[in-house]
Amino acid sequence: MRLAIDYDKCTGLGLCEAEAPEVFEVQDDGTLLCLDENPSEELRAEVEAACASCPTEALRILED
Amino acid sequence: MPTSTGEFSDFVVVGASLAGLRTVEAARRKGYAGRITLIGSESHLPYDRPPLSKAFLDADHEPVAPRFRTAEHLRDELGVDLRLGAPATAIDAASGTVAVGDGEVRYDRLVIATGAAARTLPGTEGIAGVHGLRTLDDAMAIRTALDAGARTVVIGAGFIGSEVASGARKRGLPVTIVESLDVPLTRSVGLEAGQVCAELHHANGADLRCGTGVDGIVSEHGRAVGVRLDDGTTIPADLVVVGIGVIPGTGWLEGSGVALHERDRGIVCDATLATTVAGVYAAGDVVHWPNPLFDDQMMRLEHWTNAAEHGAAAAAHAIDPASAKPVSSVPYFWSDWYGHRIQFVGVPQADEVEVVEREPYLALYRRGGRVVGALTIDRPTQIMKLRKLIAQRASYEDARAFATNLPAVRAPQPVR
Numbered sequence: 376m377r378l379a380i381d382y383d384k385c386t387g388l389g390l391c392e393a394e395a396p397e398v399f400e401v402q403d404d405g406t407l408l409c410l411d412e413n414p415s416e417e418l419r420a421e422v423e424a425a426c427a428s429c430p431t432e433a434l435r436i437l438e439d
Numbered sequence: 440m441p442t443s444t445g446e447f448s449d450f451v452v453v454g455a456s457l458a459g460l461r462t463v464e465a466a467r468r469k470g471y472a473g474r475i476t477l478i479g480s481e482s483h484l485p486y487d488r489p490p491l492s493k494a495f496l497d498a499d500h501e502p503v504a505p506r507f508r509t510a511e512h513l514r515d516e517l518g519v520d521l522r523l524g525a526p527a528t529a530i531d532a533a534s535g536t537v538a539v540g541d542g543e544v545r546y547d548r549l550v551i552a553t554g555a556a557a558r559t560l561p562g563t564e565g566i567a568g569v570h571g572l573r574t575l576d577d578a579m580a581i582r583t584a585l586d587a588g589a590r591t592v593v594i595g596a597g598f599i600g601s602e603v604a605s606g607a608r609k610r611g612l613p614v615t616i617v618e619s620l621d622v623p624l625t626r627s628v629g630l631e632a633g634q635v636c637a638e639l640h641h642a643n644g645a646d647l648r649c650g651t652g653v654d655g656i657v658s659e660h661g662r663a664v665g666v667r668l669d670d671g672t673t674i675p676a677d678l679v680v681v682g683i684g685v686i687p688g689t690g691w692l693e694g695s696g697v698a699l700h701e702r703d704r705g706i707v708c709d710a711t712l713a714t715t716v717a718g719v720y721a722a723g724d725v726v727h728w729p730n731p732l733f734d735d736q737m738m739r740l741e742h743w744t745n746a747a748e749h750g751a752a753a754a755a756h757a758i759d760p761a762s763a764k765p766v767s768s769v770p771y772f773w774s775d776w777y778g779h780r781i782q783f784v785g786v787p788q789a790d791e792v793e794v795v796e797r798e799p800y801l802a803l804y805r806r807g808g809r810v811v812g813a814l815t816i817d818r819p820t821q822i823m824k825l826r827k828l829i830a831q832r833a834s835y836e837d838a839r840a841f842a843t844n845l846p847a848v849r850a851p852q853p854v855r
Contacts, residue, residue: 387780388773389823390744396827401819405780430489430743 376414376422377437380407384433391425391434398422407433447547448473450757451537453527454552454688455479457487457743458723460507461750462550467517471758476544477519478537480526480553483575484510489743491578492599493775496606502582504575527553530695532716548757551697551706551714551721552750553688555741560594560681563656568663569679572599581680585610589678592616592666594653596623596637598774600682604645605776607678615646615674617653617666629787631794632802632814636781639816643777685741687725700727705739710765712753720757722749732767732830733786733811742772769829771822780819784826785812795842803838810838821845 378398387405391398397418400408414422426434450466452459455477463475479485487505495502513519525540536543557571568589570580581603585591591607593600596618607614624633640647652669656679665673687705689697698707698715706714706721708728714721723746729735748768756763774781789804789811801821804812810833813825821842828838 387819389782389819390771392823393771393826396823401823403818403820405819428744428747430487430747 376416376419378409378412378414378422379435379437380409381433381435382407384431385429386431388430390428390430394425394428395421399425449476449545449547450474450550451476451478451544451546451548452550452552453478453537454554454723454725455481455485455521455523456552456554456723456746457485457507458552458554458746458750458753459550460485461747462552462722462754463513463517463519465751465754466758469755469758471754475517475519476546477513477521478525478527478539478544479521479523481574481576482524484508484513484521484523486575488573491575492572492602492606495578496582496585496603498586498610502579526691528691530692530697530716530719532696532719535718547718549719550750550753550757551692551719551725552723552746552753553691554724554746555685555687557681558684558686560653560656560683563679563681565661566656566658566663567661568658568677569656569681571681572603573685581678584678585612587677588612590676591678591680592674592676593680593682594666595682595684596620596640596647596649597682597684598624598627598772600680601636601640601776602774603680603682604640605643608643608645608777613646614644615648615666615676616640617651617668617674618647618649619652621650623647623649627787628783628814629789629792629804631792632787632800635800635802635816636776639776639779685724687739689725697721700739703739710735711756711760711763712749712766713756713760713763718757720753722746722753728766730767731765732769732832736786736788738770738786740770742770744768744771769826771826779817781814781816782819782822783812783814784822785810785829787812793839795839796845801842803835803842805835808834808836810835813838813842 385407387401389401398411452462485507490505529538557573563569591614593616596616604614622633654667654669657665665675667673689704696716705727712720724741727739730738752766771784791805795801800816802814
């Protein structure tokens, strides 16, 4: 899985981190750090939930 | 009509804001292929409300309506029959119909997501320059007044009012906030944290007057020119923003058989968001439901996250009631004031609130031996970890150990 993250849209609310903490972490300054830009398939459910949860719709899974 | 199991073909969602939209999207994601009708009282396409009191008021940006989806997407991708511009006015449970405008819409399953309306100040109806802030139209009116340099009075120092005050101060406009309580936000975050939030107003030049009631709006030629307080003073104002809470959008359900809460007329649901009428569920701000994570405490939340989660759950349960599970969630809300981000997770009703760190602020809420809530200001990297601890029913000691063993945090950064 590859991720597309629109950092201009992201406001660091952290709902993605709540769904998939292995993949997303909001930093001290409110910016998003992607811990794994190619998450393994086992994480698909979590990553899909993270993308769906984003209030600013900044996250997408790019299908190969 | 099928009420509990089996095939059905008419799914109706009343309320075209976040919870309603999420209901529709989840229904399609779950594979429901029948008709979906989405009914919204406003004429606008579904839009996002949090930005209305934040970015939408910012002078640095053109105001862009935060629309969720295009009409084409709703019609073609989601296959939704969109009925905007007229509210639903009644349910007839016996025949399975919702009355809208002059007509009726048949339902097999119904999700009510009518949200809430801003509470108004009695006697101020029709006075120009007096606004609540709930809808896109409200936000446009407030933005226009701020663009004109309005002297602003905010009635109610809650989160919405405080965000408007912050937006006005960012433009350098004079702002007075009038709050009837001695400390603002005590119901949402408790006394101690309410005090800390109040300090942000003082530090940023807003004139916060607590323990003060409003006697009335002073108007000339039908337009507000000031706010008269119960101490006899009058504050000049071109813009008066009323942020004194909301009323659940359920007037149309009186007598329908859908049970309403005696205190605020929100909808009383079970743990799966089912109402007292078969086949009818509810989602979002309108719902009271027992949250299993907090000892089945009945909750009615006015949070973005709650509306999104409820929408998804209500759709799943309406489509497949046999698989319905109790909706268990850790409440989460955020608010942006003066470049600071306030975040709260959990519930504020606690035996003790402990301020673990002053700068940047972090408070923990303890109930018995358990952590049930946390409030941070400018600690975005910690809040979701605290939310996880609350979801795991972690002990207070574990939460405290986490919060006191944090690496040194850099000086607070304004949110982007």
